[in-house]
Amino acid sequence: MVEDNKKFGSDGERLSFEAGEYWSSVAAKGQTGSSFSKYTSNGRRSRRQSRETEITNPPSPPAVVDPEETDPVILIIDALRKSSDANQAALAEARATRQDIAESDRKVKNLADTAVDNMRMVNTKIQNFTVNQTELNRAKSHNVYWGIGGFILGMVVLEAAMIAWQHLFG
Numbered sequence: 001m002v003e004d005n006k007k008f009g010s011d012g013e014r015l016s017f018e019a020g021e022y023w024s025s026v027a028a029k030g031q032t033g034s035s036f037s038k039y040t041s042n043g044r045r046s047r048r049q050s051r052e053t054e055i056t057n058p059p060s061p062p063a064v065v066d067p068e069e070t071d072p073v074i075l076i077i078d079a080l081r082k083s084s085d086a087n088q089a090a091l092a093e094a095r096a097t098r099q100d101i102a103e104s105d106r107k108v109k110n111l112a113d114t115a116v117d118n119m120r121m122v123n124t125k126i127q128n129f130t131v132n133q134t135e136l137n138r139a140k141s142h143n144v145y146w147g148i149g150g151f152i153l154g155m156v157v158l159e160a161a162m163i164a165w166q167h168l169f170g
Contacts, residue, residue: 019072 069075131139 015070018070022072 069078
């Protein structure tokens with residue numbers, strides 16, 4: 001009764017009915033002129049089918065699909081086109097991201113190499129100014145020599161000061 005009056009309870013039922021009619025008409029057309037039936041069981045075309053004219057380029061759907069469109073083929077093609085565009089945009093974004101990452105990686109590597117070179121130079125300079133154990137032992141022995149020399153010099157200065165005191169003050 002619903003199909004007789006062409007009245008449907010909702011858009012979903014209407015779209016479902018139209019899609020069913022469309023696919024049944026496609027199936028009916030496929031029985032006579034389908035590309036799958038162009039070949040015989042051994043893979044060659046039959047004589048009758050080779051004489052038939054074929055539509056090589058089916059009409060393409062418009063670039064902007066009407067929101068009221070109900071033809072499933074046009075909706076599928078539009079969805080595929082949108083998916084392809086989204087994939088191309090994602091691919092372009094991925095390539096740009098990879099280039100940015102590669103450039104950033106090169107910069108970080110250069111900075112790390114520079115930091116390593118600077119640390120190597122600082123380490124070399126520190127080693128030049130850092131004493132080793134033999135130099136420390138030699139410095140300790142020099143401390144003893146300087147201590148003995150300082151004591152003798154202090155005694156000489158003290159004796160000279162006592163002689164000068166007695167000579168001046170009597």
